Amino acid sequence: MQLCKAELKQICGDYNITIRDLLLLLQHILNTSYSKLFFSDLTHLSDMQYSTLICYVNRRSNNEPISKIIGYKYFYKNKFCTNKYTLDPRPETELIVELFTKYFINKNDNLKILDLGCGTGCIGLSILLLYKNAKLHLSDISHNVLLVAEHNAKSLDLINRCKLIESNWFEKIYDTYDAIVSNPPYICSNYNLDKEVLYDPPEALFAGEDGMNAYNIILPNASEYLKNNGKLFIEIGYDQSEKIQQIHSDLEVIEIAKDLNNINRVVLFNKK
Ligand SMILES: C[S@@+](CC[C@H](N)C(=O)[O-])C[C@H]1O[C@@H](n2cnc3c(N)ncnc32)[C@H](O)[C@@H]1O
Incomplete structure (x- = not known):
């Protein structure tokens, strides 16, 4: 027809x-x-x-998002499969990749990177595409999410430099890294979300009454999993840049980067 x-x-x-x-x-x-x-x-x-x-x-x-219907979304110019178990990659999260390239200048470095709460793997895999000698650990609490990350790592021909780890934050992490990248859940449990966002899994979105639950675990523990001078790049919600700095941590804040809407979006911590 x-x-x-x-x-x-x-x-x-x-x-x-x-x-x-x-x-x-x-x-x-x-x-x-x-x-x-x-x-x-x-x-x-x-x-x-x-x-x-x-x-x-x-x-x-x-109100189902186009990406959930067709099963993929582009992030940092690459195609990432997504499904009901994974958060659809968001454009503002690309800022983590941008910031990473600002602090790790040498693209040939043998970096060891952890993508904590990896979802589709969009952050870590995008970085891995830029750093040809880097190795990536992709961790998530959900087995179904890790299957999607694995699929994406294979599609991008990166699986040989990846290891998948099913873990509740750092519980099953035993290495130290040059960098940890993370976009954890950070939305308050009572927040009124757009109907489209409700197609993303709740475990990827909500982090307790104040949206800080994941940060309260990640921040005090991250130092143990970073090498000296290692860096944690972590995404935050629009009103969380002050609150995240109040959490006890051995790390020092070295930059808070704004997204295209001029909202504080990524905090970069360094291990002294
Ligand atoms: C906001 S999504 C981010 C996904 C992906 N990094 C991105 O930026 O598109 C948060 C991810 O953290 C995972 N997650 C939630 N709670 C977790 C936990 N306790 N331990 C490990 N991962 C967790 C979720 O399954 C989800 O994939």
Whole structure:
């Protein structure tokens, strides 16, 4: 079958979704480019592709994020599979990768890195792509999450430099690292989230009444798992830069980096 622009817009109206979202879904179904679809007067679909489109549009109309529907999202220019067990990679988290490159100048260093609460592995694997001699430990409390991280490490041809560790924070971590990168859960348990975010797993989002539970474990213990002069790069919520500095830790804060919205987003600690 073929659908003209008016028919595509009709589907959007029927399901109350934007034309942009519909084209993003079609782009995936037809394995084509967004601009090609945008500028075409007619879109050709098999019956199967049309059924898939309607199924996807229906899911989108229930606020399910596009990334959860199509099963992947781009982070730092690379494709990461995501599913119901993993947090969809967020653009603001790319700041950790940026900051990392500022402090580890030599791309050939034999770095040993831990991605703590790795989710899809987007932070650690993006760094590993830049540092050809580095090794990465990806840890998470969830076995299902680690399966996704493993899949992504294989797709990016990085699995030979990775080790997956199922661990409740540092419980099963026995090494010391040049750097620990982490985007732990940091949302207050009573926070009213957008409907889309509720498709992410609660374990990836919530961290107790004040959102500080994960930091209260990670900060006092991180020093033990860092080499001298080792660094902890940790993402924070919009109002947590003061609170995180009040947690007891042997580490010193050396930078607080702002995201594109001018919000304090990543705190960098150094082991003296
Ligand atoms: C906010 S998500 C971040 C995922 C990924 N690093 C990213 O930036 O997209 C937090 C991750 O921490 C994991 N997590 C939650 N509690 C944990 C715990 N007690 N120990 C280890 N990992 C935990 C979750 O399963 C989730 O994958």
